[in-house]
Amino acid sequence: MSENRKIARDIIDAIGGEENISSVAHCATRLRIMVNDKDKIDQDKVEQIDKVKGAFFNSGQYQVILGTGTVNKVYEEVEKLGIDGSSKSEQSKEAGKSGNFFQRAIRSLGDVFVPIIPVLVATGLFMGLRGLVLQEQILALFGLTPADISDNFILFTEILTDTAFIFLPALIAWSAFRVFGGTPIIGLVLGLMLVSPSLPNAWGVAGGGVDPLYFLGFIPVVGYQGSVLPAFFAGILGAKLERTIRKRVPDALDLIVTPFLTLLLMITVSLFIIGPIFHVVEDWILEGTLAVLGLPLGLGGLLIGLLHQIIVVTGVHHIFNLLEIQLLESFGENRFNAIITASIAAQGGAALAVGLKTKSKKLKALALPSSLSAFLGITEPAIFGVNLRYVKPFFMGIIGGAVGGFFASIFNLAGTGMAITVIPGTLLYLNGQILLYLLVNIIAIGVAFSLTWMFGYSDKNKLPESE
Template sequence: MSENKKIAQEIIDAVGGPDNIQSVAHCATRLRIMVIDKDQIEQETVENINKVKGAFFNSGQYQVILGTGTVNRIHEEVEKMGLSSSTKAEQSKEAAKKGNFLQRSIRTLGDVFVPIIPVLVATGLFMGLRGLVMQEQILAIFGLTPDDISANFLLFTEILTDTAFIFLPALVAWSTFRVFGGTPIIGLVLGLMLVSPALPNAWGVATGADPLLFFGFIPVVGYQGAVLPAFIAGILGAKLERNIRRRVPEALDLIVTPFLTLLIMIGAALFVIGPVFHTVEEYILHGTLAVLGMPFGIAGILIGFLNQIIVITGVHHIFNLLEIQLLENFGSNPYNAIVTASVAAQGGAALAVGLKTKSKKLKALALPSSFSAFLGITEPAIFGVNLRYITPFIMGLIGGGAGGFVAAITGIEGTGMAITVIPGTLLYLNGQILLYILVNLVAISVAFVLTWLFGFSDKKLKENVHA
């Protein structure tokens, strides 16, 4: 029996066997198991299985952390055992039925925005590369100045950096329709209508252009870059489409359902939903800026310290909306640098544990987990190492606060979102790279030193029943 097959079998046995499993899926780092009775799970047994970096029950799923690459191979072995396999999206729909209203709402928000993040990551990287290329010092290496850059080249870079945000409502409406059971292509077209070139451009109106006036008093503009109007329109549009489809004869469904859905929803979106929720969006943005603008680096300390606690609760996807708003309105994201500090610090704490312990198993777990955190994925470090022994996690939180403080007082701002620590360097190539490195070094160093001095000793191995 291969090692991966043996591990898969041990995991299945430890969660109650095949009869206790509804379905199995996986994401980038975790095997996600929908169990019938979570009381049958043998937590200690699971945590002691080779290659398992931690396990916990969350969002209606039992999530076993295996790490990038490994999880794919283990999932393949599980499938060979004949267990029911499902996609992460299918499991999310099933899990969405569980938990309180707030948990379900935030899970839904994550389901809508997570699929959009890759294109926003790419856009952020394009912004960072453009910032690097356009620096006078870089151009001087090739004997050029900013005046030597052709207008056509600048136009090309604008296509790369602006397109995703210009059509952001289309992306949001498409994803929202998908999550709420509507037809995604109808959502996409509805979102495109919100940014139709026939409407006055939102950014143009913001700088003095006149909106269209309907009925003499309702101002109508395009919603380039808007998130909430498209999100709310997507929810209502998907529900409306399903209601219409139930009432329309099957022979007329292809014609009548999309026609009525788009007709009703574009009227509602332009005249009611757009004006109301764009105002709400502005208040959220101003509130976010007020927090980030707190004096003496207070925002950096608070966010840097609390971020990984929020990650554990699983409600961190709510901040995707705030980061998208920051990027859409200002082309930069100060939140990213602070979050990076919190991620790097957990890696620093896990690194200290790995270097200090004499346990070969813990060393083999902690060192790769710290490297995973330096690549922006903290689950192996948090659940596999730091939370097990409590104090390394706390020292990581303190390191995150320290790094967040440096990020806040230096005012560095990323050109994108969703990538941190080493990959995140690509978001700071516009003259901020040294400050970004400083933020990470402070976070890692503080967490490492505190963990080494006060946060961990091998005595904890004997005290911790899961060691």
């Protein structure tokens, strides 16, 4: 039996067997399981399984933290063992009654954005790479100057860095249709309509060189290149409209009538109602974000660095995806990234202190890999497996994140992309910021490590299950 199959088998047995599992899905780091009876779960047994970094209930799902890469392989083995997998859409419906309205809304936002984040990560890396190769110092190594770079090469780099944001509404509408039970290809076409070249270009309008179209003399109509909320809500409403139409249309006419009416009605509503309204909402959110980031004396970075990992614990941190996309789309840089990187690195520093200070071999085996995972940008193993279990290390990590965020704000650090942090995040700061970026992370890790070592952990408080 392969290692991953054994892990899958052990997880199934520890949560009460196949008969206690309703469905299984996964995200970037967690196996998300809908169970029939919570009381049948053996929590201690789950946490003792090899490669399991923690497990807990959130949003109506039992979530087992396995980490990037491992979760995909274990999920495949779970399916091979005969457990029914489910889409995020199906699990969202099952878990939909749990949590308050705000938590459900943020969960839906996350379900829509998670599948498109890899594309935005790649775009950010392309931006960082372009910033690196176009630096005068780098060009000078090859005897070149910026004037020597051909227009064709610049065009090639623009294709790499601009495409995802130009067609972002299409990606979001596609994902929203998928999550809310519509036909994804209809959502894709609806999103493409929102960025049709027949419409005034959004960036041209914002720059003042292009005028919007006005219907009825007061409704502005533009393309929505780089916008998030218009496509998000158009996707939700469109998916629900498609399902409603499909229920009422005879099967013989479904192929023709359903997509026709869905696209006709939705593009009309999107251009004349949803788009103008939520474009204004986006502006308000962006202004609010900039106001926090712009607080004097580094207070914005301190506040965000302090709160970020607390928000991660609540499970509503996907709201930051929206903020980061808006920053990148509007300014081509992301000041949020360096600040939250500090908070992530700090949790890794706290877990590292626990791992080096404890004499328990099992706790070392959990804490040290968890700290490495945090330094690679994934904090769930460190938070749920170590820091929150002992409480004080988590709060020491929060203090370290606040201090690191403060310095990130003071230094005006801004990444060229999003969704990668700490060590992988260095690729977003190759445009002359790399040394300050490393300094901020070292400060955050150092503060959290020192405080945890001195005040945050002692083997006197070691939990029995870590023996």
